[in-house]
Amino acid sequence: MNITLYRKYRPQNFMEIAGQEPITRAIKNSLRENKLSHAYLFTGPRGVGKTTIARLIAKGVNCLKDGITDSPCGECENCREIAQGISMDMIEIDAASNRGIDEIRDLKEKINYQPVKGRKRIYIIDEVHMLTKEAFNALLKTLEEPPSHVMFILATTEIDKIPDTVVSRCQRYDFTTLNKDEIVNMLTDVAKKENINIDKESLELIYRKSEGSARDSFSIFEQVISNYSKEDIDSKKTQEALGIIPDEILEKFMQLIKGQEKKELLEFIDKLWEDGLIIENFLKDFAYFTKEEFKNNNLDVEFVLKVISSIYYILNEFKYEEDKRLLGYLLVNELYKSDKKTVEVANPVRVVTERIVTEPTVTEPTVTEPTVTEPIDNNISLDISVFTQKWADFKVEVRKKSAMLAAFIIESKPSRIEGNKLILIVPNEQKFHQEKIMESKNKQSIETTLATFFNTNVTIFVEREGEKHRSQDTFVNKVIEFFDAEVVEKK
Numbered sequence: 001m002n003i004t005l006y007r008k009y010r011p012q013n014f015m016e017i018a019g020q021e022p023i024t025r026a027i028k029n030s031l032r033e034n035k036l037s038h039a040y041l042f043t044g045p046r047g048v049g050k051t052t053i054a055r056l057i058a059k060g061v062n063c064l065k066d067g068i069t070d071s072p073c074g075e076c077e078n079c080r081e082i083a084q085g086i087s088m089d090m091i092e093i094d095a096a097s098n099r100g101i102d103e104i105r106d107l108k109e110k111i112n113y114q115p116v117k118g119r120k121r122i123y124i125i126d127e128v129h130m131l132t133k134e135a136f137n138a139l140l141k142t143l144e145e146p147p148s149h150v151m152f153i154l155a156t157t158e159i160d161k162i163p164d165t166v167v168s169r170c171q172r173y174d175f176t177t178l179n180k181d182e183i184v185n186m187l188t189d190v191a192k193k194e195n196i197n198i199d200k201e202s203l204e205l206i207y208r209k210s211e212g213s214a215r216d217s218f219s220i221f222e223q224v225i226s227n228y229s230k231e232d233i234d235s236k237k238t239q240e241a242l243g244i245i246p247d248e249i250l251e252k253f254m255q256l257i258k259g260q261e262k263k264e265l266l267e268f269i270d271k272l273w274e275d276g277l278i279i280e281n282f283l284k285d286f287a288y289f290t291k292e293e294f295k296n297n298n299l300d301v302e303f304v305l306k307v308i309s310s311i312y313y314i315l316n317e318f319k320y321e322e323d324k325r326l327l328g329y330l331l332v333n334e335l336y337k338s339d340k341k342t343v344e345v346a347n348p349v350r351v352v353t354e355r356i357v358t359e360p361t362v363t364e365p366t367v368t369e370p371t372v373t374e375p376i377d378n379n380i381s382l383d384i385s386v387f388t389q390k391w392a393d394f395k396v397e398v399r400k401k402s403a404m405l406a407a408f409i410i411e412s413k414p415s416r417i418e419g420n421k422l423i424l425i426v427p428n429e430q431k432f433h434q435e436k437i438m439e440s441k442n443k444q445s446i447e448t449t450l451a452t453f454f455n456t457n458v459t460i461f462v463e464r465e466g467e468k469h470r471s472q473d474t475f476v477n478k479v480i481e482f483f484d485a486e487v488v489e490k491k
Contacts, residue, residue, distance in 0.1 A: 006218035009190055011052055012074050012083060018186045018214055019178040020049050026173070027053065028070035031060040036068075037171035039143050039152040041128075043159040044175025047215030051092075054124045054153040058082050058090040061151065062118030078118050089118040096127045101134040108142050111150050120151050128154040129161035136163050143169040160445050176400050177212025180204060186214065187221055196225055201235035208288060209242055245282055250289040257307065262332055269328035279324040280315060283331065287311045309407050310334040313432055316404070386454060387414040387422060394453050398446065405445060408436045415463065422450070422458040425465055434462045 011017050014024050030036050040057075042050040059072035059082050066072070072079050081087035093107070107123070115121050125131075131139070143152060143166065154170060156162060178186075184203045191198050206224065210217035220242065224233060227241040239246060249272075256265045272282055287308050294304040314330045321327060387394075391414055399406035411433070415425040426433050436442055443460060451457050 004218065005190060005194075005222055006215050009193075009218070011049075011056070013072065014053075014056055014070060017049055017053065017056075019182045020053070020175055023053065023173045023175065027057060031057070031068060031070040034068050036061070036151065038146050038150070039170040040154065041159075041162070041167060041170035041172045042153065042155045042175060043162075043172065044157070045177050045211075045213060046157055047210075047213035047217075048175045048177055049214060050155040050175055051124065051126060054122075054155065055082055055090070057151075057153065058087070058122040058124075061120050061122065062087075062089055062115075064117075068119065081117075087118075088116040089120070090122045090124065092124045092126065094127060095125050095130040099130045099132055099135060101132065101138050104131070104135045104138040108138065111142065111147060115149055120149050122151050122153065124153045124155065126155045127157070129156045129158040133163075136166055140165055140169070160441055160448070174401070178214055178217075179212065180207045183207040183210060183212070183214070183217050187217060190218075190221070194225075196233070198225070198233040198238075199235060202233055202238035205235060205238050205242065205244055209244070243278065243281060245277065245285040247289065250286055253286060254290070254293070257335065258303075260336060262336060265332050266329060269325060269332075272328070273325040279327050283311050283315060283327060305410060306335065309410065309433070312404060312407050382417050382420060382456065382458070384414055384417050386456075390454070394450070397453050398449055401449060402445065405442055408433045408442065409446065412437070412462070417458075420458050422460050424460055424462045426462060428464045428466045431464065434464055437462045 014028055017024050036057075040054075042054065044050060056072070059074070059079050060069055062078045062082065063069055063072040064076040064078050074080075074083070078087065078089070082090050085092065093103075111121065111123070113121070146152065152170075154162075154166075159167075159174075184200065184207060187198075187203045187206065188200075190196075191203075202224065206217055206220045209220050224238050224241045228237055231237075238244070253265075253268060256268060269279070273279065290299065290304055290307050293299045294301070310331060314327055314334060318327060318330060395406060395409060395412075398409060409424075411430065412424045412426045415423045417423070424437070426437075437446065437460070447458065447460055450460070
């Protein structure tokens with residue numbers, strides 16, 4: 001029977017886990033000292049080891065040879081059945097398919113059953129964020145006080161969708177993507193065992209495509225070797241198999257951007273389209289190429305930030321556009337769009353505009369949302385210096401969770417504290433970034449990371465540098481918004 005390489009080489013003990021050292025160390029210590037939690041919450045990107053480590057916990061708890069251990073034997077009946085996914089004491093539930101309250105009620109009825117062969121019944125609920133609100137509510141009491149013979153391990157790729165009441169009842173571990181060396185070393189070992197001759201440059205390309213996911217890297221690896229069965233594989237063959245854009249094409253596109261050759265850029269994009277290249281993939285490859293060129297000190301930081309943020313804005317904002325060639329056109333427009341226009345308001349609202357400009361000048365923008373005055377329980381004083389001193393490190397932490405979110409806050413900086421509200425400033429031209437940060441999901445995610453990183457609870461509000469006060473006149477504001485302009489005093 002043929003099985004995928006990912007399943008064939010799935011780690012069977014903690015020593016085989018690639019990456020996640022802090023997590024594996026903590027869990028091994030808990031197993032060794034028999035100080036396990038009744039409920040765990042594993043969060044992080046897909047394919048980075050959440051379910052694998054959950055299974056290893058099940059082995060460590062139920063190993064028949066060595067008792068509760070951080071080094072399960074892998075040979076006893078319980079270890080073998082858990083590895084095969086057929087153990088009656090390890091129940092894996094896909095919340096995407098079993099997301100309703102009826103399924104959770106059924107689970108609650110069965111948890112009173114004693115383990116069949118092991119010490120504990122381990123419930124692994126994957127994609128737990130897919131549960132309905134009612135299902136979460138039904139699960140809460142069980143999570144808080146499960147029977148002594150039961151352990152829950154919840155796994156999710158979208159922690160923001162998990163109710164705080166559930167998070168608070170679990171011991172949480174945040175998984176990260178694997179780095180290049182971890183992926184390359186893992187695939188090098190597999191290639192040796194499978195007698196596959198593939199060069200390091202190819203494995204680095206596979207890492208690039210996998211975006212740090214171990215499972216995806218195995219799938220991409222198999223895709224490459226299936227194209228060149230029993231052949232030596234070099235980077236050129238890997239590029240062809242994966243549709244990766246050669247560096248010389250990316251370099252040409254870079255030179256056209258630097259030279260502001262708009263017409264040539266559009267013709268270049270048309271040629272890519274005619275050659276059958278997928279524009280989304282091209283733009284992602286170009287973003288990666290730009291980042292690598294910056295690491296090699298070949299590009300200015302402002303240029304890099306502008307290019308990468310523009311690419312991901314286009315990919316996100318127009319992902320449902322049918323004619324994908326237009327994504328390239330939109331990128332060119334985004335890179336070279338003209339500055340904001342200044343608009344004079346017409347005579348019908350002349351009196352209103354004069355009233356606006358004769359008001360006392362305000363040098364600092366005022367937040368119009370009500371200031372929160374209720375005291376909060378913080379372990380540190382709410383002083384702006386606490387945030388400014390470690391803001392660069394905080395942005396690195398955000399990037400570990402979401403590259404997209406990191407791109408939105410890349411040029412942000414803490415401005416001041418109002419009550420328990422942290423006011424952030426972004427450059428005036430980054431209206432899009434301001435809006436994206438303040439979207440409910442993104443805002444919540446940033447605030448959650450802030451709470452963890454700075455050990456204090458704050459809400460955030462984003463302003464743009466030099467942002468003007470709005471008039472209280474509704475009609476004038478509509479004119480301003482329509483023209484994306486500012487009101488100026490007529491001389």
